[in-house]
Amino acid sequence: MKFNKETFEIIFFARGGQGAKTASELIAHAAVLEGKYVKAFPFFGPERSGAPTKMFLRVSEEPIRTQEPIIDPDAVVVLDETVIDCQDVVKNLDRHESLIVNSKRTPEEIRKKIPHFEGKIHTIDGNDIALRIAGNSNPNMVLMGQLIKVTEIIKLENAMRIFREVFTPKIGKELTEKTIQAMQAGYDEI
Amino acid sequence: MKNKPEKNKSNIKAMNGGYAMAEALRQIQADVMAVYPITPQTTIIETYAKMKADGKVATEIVHVESEHSAMSATIGASAAGARAVTATSSQGLLYMAELLPVASGLRLPIVMCVSSRAISAPINIHGEHGDVMAVRDLGWIQIFSENVQEAYDDVIIAAKLAETVDLPVMPIMDGFHTSHTTERIEICDDKDIKNFVGKRKAEQSLLDFKNPVSFGPVALQNSYFEFKIDQEGAMQKAKSEYKKICAEYKKISGRRHGLFEEYKLDDADSAIVIMGATSETAKVVVDNLRAKGKKVGLLKINLYRPFPYKEVGRELAHIKKIAVLDRAISFGAYPPLYQDIVSSMQHAGSHKHEIASYIYGLGGRDTLQKDIEKVFDDLEEGEISNKVKYLK
Incomplete structure (x- = not known):
């Protein structure tokens, strides 16, 4: 499960506007900072706020060439649990691999929706954590913290560094630091 | 300074x-x-x-x-x-x-x-x-x-x-x-x-x-x-x-660019000719088939206009079976890159080449490794005709 295979592949399921693109691209930037190779790209569907979206992320120690969409992921992140009802989010995710869901529910409750899945399920209430710490309900950085903890795909400190670089000019120092705390909380909560 | x-x-x-x-x-x-x-x-x-x-x-x-x-x-x-x-x-x-x-x-x-x-x-x-x-x-x-x-x-x-x-x-x-x-x-x-x-x-x-x-x-x-x-x-x-x-x-x-990029063509019997992003996926397929002992290769065209007919013809002269992959359709005609490759091979003279035409990826349709493997399978099995095939 950890970062030891040639190319690590992650799919993010979300709804437009939840920040799956931002999360996957931040990981891509941090991975490149660590000397790794990446490909991060959206499922090229119509982008509409609220519509189900998919992001693909590949990370490798070696150059990555294939342009295929990810078919057999090593980890799946679900930012909106209602997507589980309309898409097979655990397709080709086997029992050694992980599903991370933004949800108030327990892993057991989520498993009832996907009884065929034998891998590990992590749930975390990203919206609530983001609201408590950063005062908004953007779950993406909380889930990203959790993803980093589960997969060790990059170092948390590098994710924070890139977030700080990119977001301080955009949203100001205060909200940036609070969001970084939310990422840390997502990392710690396992 | x-x-x-x-x-x-x-x-x-x-x-x-x-x-x-x-x-x-x-x-x-x-x-x-x-x-x-x-x-x-x-x-x-x-x-x-x-x-x-x-x-x-x-x-x-x-x-x-x-x-x-x-x-x-x-x-x-x-x-x-x-x-x-x-x-x-x-x-x-x-x-x-x-x-x-x-x-x-x-x-x-x-x-x-x-x-x-x-x-x-x-x-x-x-x-x-x-x-x-x-x-x-x-x-x-x-x-x-x-x-x-x-x-x-x-x-x-x-x-x-x-x-x-x-x-x-x-x-x-x-x-x-x-x-x-x-x-x-x-x-x-x-x-x-x-x-x-x-x-x-x-x-x-x-x-x-x-x-x-x-x-x-x-x-x-x-x-x-x-x-x-x-x-x-x-x-x-x-x-x-x-x-x-x-x-x-x-x-x-430090990076090499040129009229085209030849990928594992030297000892290849069959090859794909392609341009643009899908070349990357196709190279992975070439690697996978090479690992199985198949003599396959790829030519990726970089400079499309002016087209390097003579150089392409020379590069592909030893390849018996060629599949040209176009990401465009030319209604009522063979697809553009295919036409250029056929002209290039004519330019090269003597050899008789079998050249197949495939259209892929129209309107953003995914082209998977298995689609490209199918092209090499066709070449190996001699499924080569003058009919345009669609990878879809």
Whole structure:
């Protein structure tokens, strides 16, 4: 499960506007900072706020060439649990691999929706954590913290560094630091 | 000033194709850029507009109300002696079509970044080469990029090439597959690129009041033909200049570019010929089949116009079975790249080659490794006819 295979592949399921693109691209930037190779790209569907979206992320120690969409992921992140009802989010995710869901529910409750899945399920209430710490309900950085903890795909400190670089000019120092705390909380909560 | 150009870590970045092309445009220091948005090109102009707002470029950005005006403004600026650039896709490129041969006929060294996309109807915003193929006979040099790194490199090469041969150049990336994919790339130092492309020195310009000239005069039966032959001469010269510029660029970037890239072709019996982003996936398939002992290879075309017929013919002369993969349809005819490869092989003479035609990826349809494996299976099993097949 950890970062030891040639190319690590992650799919993010979300709804437009939840920040799956931002999360996957931040990981891509941090991975490149660590000397790794990446490909991060959206499922090229119509982008509409609220519509189900998919992001693909590949990370490798070696150059990555294939342009295929990810078919057999090593980890799946679900930012909106209602997507589980309309898409097979655990397709080709086997029992050694992980599903991370933004949800108030327990892993057991989520498993009832996907009884065929034998891998590990992590749930975390990203919206609530983001609201408590950063005062908004953007779950993406909380889930990203959790993803980093589960997969060790990059170092948390590098994710924070890139977030700080990119977001301080955009949203100001205060909200940036609070969001970084939310990422840390997502990392710690396992 | 005494700092030597260093290959340090800060030159390694993660960015998507749109951003990478904008970064290259920043480094070539365009004087004028006409901007009009269209998916999937908008990432280029919005990134560039932000650079302007942040004070990172001195470029005069001209906001226009259509692509027709974008090309008109670019032509005007270029004729005035400026280094003029723009970017577009799909319907936008077709809306410019009336002006594209004006740019090439006036011998204006414009660089236009294209994020290639399907054309209407039915409407579709996704990647395909249908738009750039539709304008391939209008006198523009066309260079296809395989990935984000090449998209960046090709804009720089395009700028130098355009001003060397006085012809407009279109560096082309696959819409979404390259324009919207974030990858690791290496950026050259600003100073190196500045020295590499130099300043534009227009032989004649509208703003050179000491030497007034007319642009775009009428040329009738007694001279038009000669203008066109001259233009074709410049196009042919572009091929050798492109090779020289690629060699020079390698000195500062360390990266090899050329008319085409031959991939595991030396001892191959069968090969795929392809352009653009899907080449990457196809190379993975070649590697996988090689691991199983199959003698397969790939030829990726970089310079599409002018087309290197002689060189391609020579490169593929020993390949018995060839499959040409086109990401465009040519209604009522064989697809464009296929026609060019058949001509190349005729050029090469003696050998008899079996050449199959496949169309893939229209309107953004995914092309998977198993689709490309199927092409090699067909070649191996001798399933080669003059019928165009669809990978869908």
